[in-house]
Each structure stands twice: as structure tokens, then as C-alpha cells.
Amino acid sequence: MKIRSMIEKVDDVIATVALSLIIVIIASNVFFRFVLSQPLTWSEEISLALFVWLTFIGISSVMKRNEHVGIDYFIRKLPKKWFHFIQWLRWFVLILVTSVVFIYWGFLLMIDTHWKVTPVLGIDFKLIYVAIPLGGVLALYHLLTVAIRRDKSWFMQEEGAVQDDDSSHR
Amino acid sequence: AVEQDVHTINIAYGNQPGEPLDQQAHKWAELAEEESDGRLQLNVYPSSQLGGESDMIELAMRGNNVIVFTAYDFLMDYVPDLGILAAPYLAEEFDDLLYLTTTDWYADLENDMNDMGLALLGKETIYGERHLMTKTPVTTPEDLQGMKIRVPNNNLYIRAFHALGASPTPLPLGDLYASLQQGVIDGAENPLPVLQGTRTNEVTNHLTLTGHMKVMSIWVTGTGMMDDLPEDLERILTETSEEAARYTHEITEREEKEALETFKNEGMTIHEVDQELFREAVEPFYDSMPAWSPGLYEHVLELMEERPKED
Amino acid sequence: MTILLIVSLILLLILLNVPVAYAMLGGSLLYFLTNDSFMNETLTQRMISGVESFPLLGIVFFITAGVLMNYTGITRRMLTFAKLVTGHLTGGLAKVNVTMSVLTGGLSGSNVADAAMQSKILVPGMVKKGYAPGFSAALTATSSLITPILPPGIALILYGYVGNVSIGDLFIAGIIPGLLLAVFLLIYVHFAAKKRGFEQVKEERPKITDVLVASKDALLALLLPIIIIGGIRLGAFSPTEAGAIAVVYALIIGFFIYREMTFKDLWLALKESILIIATVMIIIAAGTAFGWILTLEQVPQALTSSITSLINHPILFLLIIFVFLLIVGMFIEGNVMLIILTPIFIPMLETYGIDPVHFGIFFILCLSIGTITPPIGTIMFTTAAITKVKIEVFIKEVIPFWLLLIVLTLVIIFIPAISLWLPELLS
Numbered sequence A: 001m002k003i004r005s006m007i008e009k010v011d012d013v014i015a016t017v018a019l020s021l022i023i024v025i026i027a028s029n030v031f032f033r034f035v036l037s038q039p040l041t042w043s044e045e046i047s048l049a050l051f052v053w054l055t056f057i058g059i060s061s062v063m064k065r066n067e068h069v070g071i072d073y074f075i076r077k078l079p080k081k082w083f084h085f086i087q088w089l090r091w092f093v094l095i096l097v098t099s100v101v102f103i104y105w106g107f108l109l110m111i112d113t114h115w116k117v118t119p120v121l122g123i124d125f126k127l128i129y130v131a132i133p134l135g136g137v138l139a140l141y142h143l144l145t146v147a148i149r150r151d152k153s154w155f156m157q158e159e160g161a162v163q164d165d166d167s168s169h170r
Numbered sequence B: 001a002v003e004q005d006v007h008t009i010n011i012a013y014g015n016q017p018g019e020p021l022d023q024q025a026h027k028w029a030e031l032a033e034e035e036s037d038g039r040l041q042l043n044v045y046p047s048s049q050l051g052g053e054s055d056m057i058e059l060a061m062r063g064n065n066v067i068v069f070t071a072y073d074f075l076m077d078y079v080p081d082l083g084i085l086a087a088p089y090l091a092e093e094f095d096d097l098l099y100l101t102t103t104d105w106y107a108d109l110e111n112d113m114n115d116m117g118l119a120l121l122g123k124e125t126i127y128g129e130r131h132l133m134t135k136t137p138v139t140t141p142e143d144l145q146g147m148k149i150r151v152p153n154n155n156l157y158i159r160a161f162h163a164l165g166a167s168p169t170p171l172p173l174g175d176l177y178a179s180l181q182q183g184v185i186d187g188a189e190n191p192l193p194v195l196q197g198t199r200t201n202e203v204t205n206h207l208t209l210t211g212h213m214k215v216m217s218i219w220v221t222g223t224g225m226m227d228d229l230p231e232d233l234e235r236i237l238t239e240t241s242e243e244a245a246r247y248t249h250e251i252t253e254r255e256e257k258e259a260l261e262t263f264k265n266e267g268m269t270i271h272e273v274d275q276e277l278f279r280e281a282v283e284p285f286y287d288s289m290p291a292w293s294p295g296l297y298e299h300v301l302e303l304m305e306e307r308p309k310e311d
Numbered sequence C: 001m002t003i004l005l006i007v008s009l010i011l012l013l014i015l016l017n018v019p020v021a022y023a024m025l026g027g028s029l030l031y032f033l034t035n036d037s038f039m040n041e042t043l044t045q046r047m048i049s050g051v052e053s054f055p056l057l058g059i060v061f062f063i064t065a066g067v068l069m070n071y072t073g074i075t076r077r078m079l080t081f082a083k084l085v086t087g088h089l090t091g092g093l094a095k096v097n098v099t100m101s102v103l104t105g106g107l108s109g110s111n112v113a114d115a116a117m118q119s120k121i122l123v124p125g126m127v128k129k130g131y132a133p134g135f136s137a138a139l140t141a142t143s144s145l146i147t148p149i150l151p152p153g154i155a156l157i158l159y160g161y162v163g164n165v166s167i168g169d170l171f172i173a174g175i176i177p178g179l180l181l182a183v184f185l186l187i188y189v190h191f192a193a194k195k196r197g198f199e200q201v202k203e204e205r206p207k208i209t210d211v212l213v214a215s216k217d218a219l220l221a222l223l224l225p226i227i228i229i230g231g232i233r234l235g236a237f238s239p240t241e242a243g244a245i246a247v248v249y250a251l252i253i254g255f256f257i258y259r260e261m262t263f264k265d266l267w268l269a270l271k272e273s274i275l276i277i278a279t280v281m282i283i284i285a286a287g288t289a290f291g292w293i294l295t296l297e298q299v300p301q302a303l304t305s306s307i308t309s310l311i312n313h314p315i316l317f318l319l320i321i322f323v324f325l326l327i328v329g330m331f332i333e334g335n336v337m338l339i340i341l342t343p344i345f346i347p348m349l350e351t352y353g354i355d356p357v358h359f360g361i362f363f364i365l366c367l368s369i370g371t372i373t374p375p376i377g378t379i380m381f382t383t384a385a386i387t388k389v390k391i392e393v394f395i396k397e398v399i400p401f402w403l404l405l406i407v408l409t410l411v412i413i414f415i416p417a418i419s420l421w422l423p424e425l426l427s
């Protein structure tokens, strides 16, 4: 039980910590450069590595809340039965892309980078790219649990249940 | 029937359309198509459209269908000794450098590249002679002391300009103009047509003809992709790559002259300097490349001595 | 596999409510499976290449700064200030609504966040004072379009990054067009409020001392855009670092000056930020990968040569692109269009002698119009949903605003100096 609640939250925690670290590192670099005339040579590569983690783990956080930007305008005009069917189709596409692009190909990309390290600190790129399959596995977990629970907010045509279309140039 | 198949190959580079290298790529595509009776089709992608140099080399190495334009300083990451071909004041003339690519020494390094999955094409490509453009006059190495000079983000350039006493500042080429404008850096270096292309002459006043590096360039692709080609096409691709490279020599030279002419006409102060002074100042550089084999510099100098002179 | 089939599949998936990013990845997945020139995991590599970039890190910071505004007490003080400055005028609250977007626009880079926040804190008050709910919602939606044009802006960063255009120049170029939009709106709401008799009971003209106190309170927040623009212009820091400074500045104000923020607030604000960041970044990553496929298939190259051979006048080119973007903008998400279309447009600009900075402002304004246009306007949906205004009512009320934006865009097209004068002056 405890492990399950940990898995449920781990994406939010990782992404938030990554964001906090990015802020601290880039702000410190400005300080070091201005006040101490001694820029941190590693600040860029570390913050970019954390950016990859923030993005690909964050994708799971968004999946958990079913908030990825999409358009439900047209299918909302359809009869309930059709709507229900298309929501399952949508769920299937999400599973497919998550499993193949993020988990499988992400894993292949990660093991292919055996010789690549970052220029200053020599961090193994495996440690950076592992965020992709990991984020994929977490997203897949959320996708499977909503199916097992037959989560109404995913598959039923209820007002406000399907995501609000809510993003543009943010 | 297999012999009639059309093989499409993707060529990727960071240079802009119209630059000599872009003309070379198009010439190559034309020659390859002609000589293979249309069985080789080369699609060209300028301006880093398919991605950055290192990403593309990585793709090539894993056997994807792509040929990438790069330089020997970049290939140092794979086979360190190759970097010396881009070292400052190494050769008197380009023919010395071109001769080096025909030696056994080079063949050994090429084998090392092949072992890593990378094949070399267009070995006779000349990128140009690099000169220095600055805001304040530079006529001797002393003038360079502490000046912030933009260099490519590469160890070889950084160490070379350290040796000259400058403060090398690696920046993307795209940030060059704004950085000079805002006073983040004091100068830049590159072949003249590139300095013109990046409008460096608009934000600096002095051109010093240091000729600090003669840069040969090279196309790389995966050995995997080469092996997949029928033997005759592999031969045609290799031969036409050199043909296209030779075709561009004249264009490069002409564009360098034209750029210099433009700079003169626009009122830029041009300093013809004693390059010997800079050559002496850069000497410590040759001891500061830890990845190189011992005695590499001396060996390469010897090899160039052995070049049969034509007349 | 022809590229046309892939594009159709992606559009179909989008219509079927598959999230935009996953629709693009689904189509790209099929492309790689049926193409043997490149290994499959190249798709994932291209996705990462769309994330691993220092300029785009600026997006992370300006999203976070925008979210923090609501947690630090900055928003509340800006509102007090805006009310004191414009609240007593004809159509006072409508003008407050516009002024608020200008004030928050200097800190935040996202119009959706701006529209959502103001729908919550301004529209109920406007309705109470006699404004038509549809008008209030339409005004909130339209004025939120000031945010992405006024620096800092996520769209400006994205366009600058993809098109290799100076983000600092774009930031400065957006100032006058952003303010011009505000002026257009202030004039329009003035006459609309008069004609329709909104807000009969006016606020009293504020005492000068009140204005001074509120100004002092808001000053700290108003100082930030000046620090950001000044610092970038002087070359003291990059736009990305400016973003980090904005975040730290907001935190200092929240924790030490206004002393309203707690660590719990901070955690909530960061969590809210990561969701927005990830939603935007996956679209950028997927768009980069799909854009790469289009390039490999030589789609931009073919479009460039056919368009430049058909159209030979720059103004005509801009007008045709304008109509094209208005139509496409009704259906496709703005960030996707920025990623896919910027590499297509940039090479054409040279042919027509159009400054890429000028074009960028025009481009982003066009995309903004699409967000308040049916059938798929993201800002329209957001404001209508929060204010509980029916879409039909919203559409009727938004028409004059829409015309206003068309006029503004034409002005921007015909007078490049509006975008270019300030960057040239400051360079």
C-alpha cells in the first residue's frame, strides 16, 4: 500500500526537485559571475540534464491528471456510445506511444550512448537519458491504473470530466 | 534488378545555402547522380536542418543514412591525433596538409575511425584560412593579451588562443554578432567568407591577417551505410566526393579574395602582420594537448618534409 | 509511407481527442517504423534535442515566475494599483482588466495563465457592476493576448530559438506592439462602456496619497521588467538567466518584502509550474521530432520554392501568410505552429527582405488571434469555462475585439517600425 502511494507521487516530487535545482543553479551562476567574477562552468550542462528530467518525468505527472492538451470539442458532439469508444481508442494511442516511443526506444537510445559524457563534469549521458524510459514507465503505470479502475473521469462523457482544453502559448 | 535500385543518401551540414561548402554539396549530388546514371540520389540539408554536428555524427556512427560535414578538430573526440590537422601554424600551404591525408600515418588513423564505425569522404575539402577580426588593432601577439576572442566550443581552439595570450570565449556562431555588439567579446576569428556571412565586419574595425589556421574539412558517415551500398556505388560516392572537393578549391579561394576586397572597400583597417611572431607565440600549444601521441608534432613535420615537390 | 498519409493520421488523431503531442508522436512512430533510412530510436533522439537547449530553459523560468506572482502577493498589489490608476474612469473596471494584463505581462510569459487568473479575480466584479458577462469574458480573453507579446514571452523565446533570431531583440521588439494593443483596447472599452451603459456608479477619484502608497507597493514588481530588459540589452545576462533572476526576485519579494509566502505556498507553486512546463515541453519535443520528419521529406524546401516563385511582393506575402495563419490558427495549437512553421518561414524572409524580428511579432500576433477564435481557441475555452459564459455568447461579444486585432495586425504589417524602432534605437 505504501509503495503504491509512493509510486503515485514520485513523479511530482522528482520534477519539482529538478525545477528547484535548476532555479538555484542558474541563479547562483549569475551571482558567481557578477559578484565573484567566477562563472560556474558546469551550470549549463547540469541544468540541461535536470531540464530533461523535469520534462520527461513531468510528462507522467500531467498524464496522471489527464491534462495533456487536446481537443475534445468535436467528440463531445457525438452520441454517448461513440464518445465512450473514442475515449478507449485515445487511451490505447497513449499506451502505444508511451510504451514504444518513451519506454522502448528511449531505452535503446539510453544504452546506445555508452561513450557519450558531458564536456565539463563527464556525466554519463545514460544518467540523463534514463529519465525518458523512467518517465514512460510511470506514465504507463497511471494509464494502466485508470483502466483497471475504469476511471470515470477518463472514459465517461461528464461535464468537466474530460480535460479542459487549456493551453496555448504559455 | 537490384542493381537498378535508387539509393537515396542524406547529406547534412551546418553551413548556410550559398556558402562554398553548400556549393560543394550540390556539386557532389550532381556528380554522383550523373556517374551512377541516377542510381545515387543525394538529398542535401544545409543550416543544421537535421540537427547539430555531434547528434548527426552519432546517427552516422550507428549506421543511419546520413553523411555529415565536420572538421578534424571535432573528430579529436574520436581519434585524438586527427586534431593536429587543424592545429595553428602547422603547415606553410594547403598542399602540405592535403599531402598528409595520403600518408600511411593518416591511413592508420582512418582505420581507427573505421573501427569506431565512421568512414571518411571528401578528404580534399578545404574550408579556408582563419584570420582575426577585432575592435581594437592587433599587430603583434602582445596586442592580443587578455582580449576576449570568440572561438568554436572546441578544446583545440581554446588552447590555441590561450597559448596566444588571449582569453578564448566559446560561443555558438549564431551569437557572435550580438556578443560583439554588446561588448561581451572583443573579437572573432574564422575564414573571411564566414566572418562576412556573420556580419562580424559590421561590429569590428580591424582585420588582422594572422592566417593562424589552415583548415581542411571532411565528410563522415557510418561504415554501416557504406557497406550497404553496392560496390560500384560505394566507389562512385567516394570518387565524386573528392571531385566535388577539388571543384570547390577555386570557389573558396575566390570568395576569400572577394570578402577581403569588400572589407577594404568598407573602410576596415587591414593589418598584414608578421605571422612568424604569432607562430612563435603559439608554440606552447603543442605541448598542451595531453590526448595526443608523444612526438606527434615532430612526426607530422617530418612527414611534410617528405612531400615530393612538384617542380 | 507518404508524408501526406502521416499528416492525415495526425490530424485524425487530434480530432479524436488524442493529446496534440501524442498525435504527432503517433504519426511519427508510424513514419519511423516504415522508413529504413533511420533507426527507430532517432525519433526519441530528436525529441530530446528539442528539450536539451539553454534558450528554452527560459520558458521554464518565465512559467514559474508567472505562477509565483499569484502566490507572493504581487498579483494583489498590482490589482490595487491598477484600480487606483484606471478604476475611476469611464468603463473603469474594463480598463483595470486591460491594465492588469499589461502589468502581469511584464512578468509572465503565458496568456492562458493570465486569462485564467483574471477570469477568476476580475470578471465576477465586472458582472456585479453591470458589465455583460460575455463582454467581460471576451475582454479578459483578448487583453490576455498582451502577455505573450510584451516581454518576456514564451512564444518569443520559442520563435527566437527555432528561427535562430535574437531573443533579446524579440523581447524589445514586443514592447511597443504589446502596449499598442493595450491602447487599442482601452479606447474600445471606453466607448463600449459609454454606449452600453456599463458601470453607472463610478469609483471616486482616488486621493493622490493613496496612489502613491499603491505605487510604492507595486513598484517593486514593476521594476522587474526593467531589470530584465536592461540586463539583456546591456549583455549582462542572457534571456534564460533573466528568467532565473525573475524567479528569484519574485521569491525575495514574496518571502522577505511582502512576507506573504510560506514554504507550503512555494511547494504548491512549483508543483503547479511543473505541470504547465511539462505540458508545454512535450508539445515542443514532439513538434521538434515531427518537424524533423517534414524536413527530411523536404516539405519546407518544396513549400519555400513554390511560394517564393508564386508571390513576389513582401506585403502580398505577409497578407497571404496572415490569412493562412488565421485559418490554420483556428485549428492547431500555437506552439506546434511555431515549431513546425518557423523553419518554413525563415528562409522565405530573406527572399522578401523581411526582418525576422518584425516577422516574429507579426507571426505571434496572428497565432494569438487563433486562440480566441472558434472552433478551437484555447483562450476562448479557458475564459468561457471559468466565467461560465456560453461559447455562443462569447463568440458574439468577441467579434469587435477580433476586428480590432485584425486592424492591429495590419498596422504591424504595414509599419515595420512599430516592431523594429525600439530594438534599433537600443542597439
Ligand code: NA
Residues within 6 Å of the ligand: C097, C098, C099, C100, C101, C118, C139, C140, C143, C144
Ligand atoms: Na486582462
Ligand code: NA
Residues within 6 Å of the ligand: C104, C105, C106, C107, C108, C109, C110, C146, C147, C148, C149, C150, C151, C152, C153
Ligand atoms: Na509577457
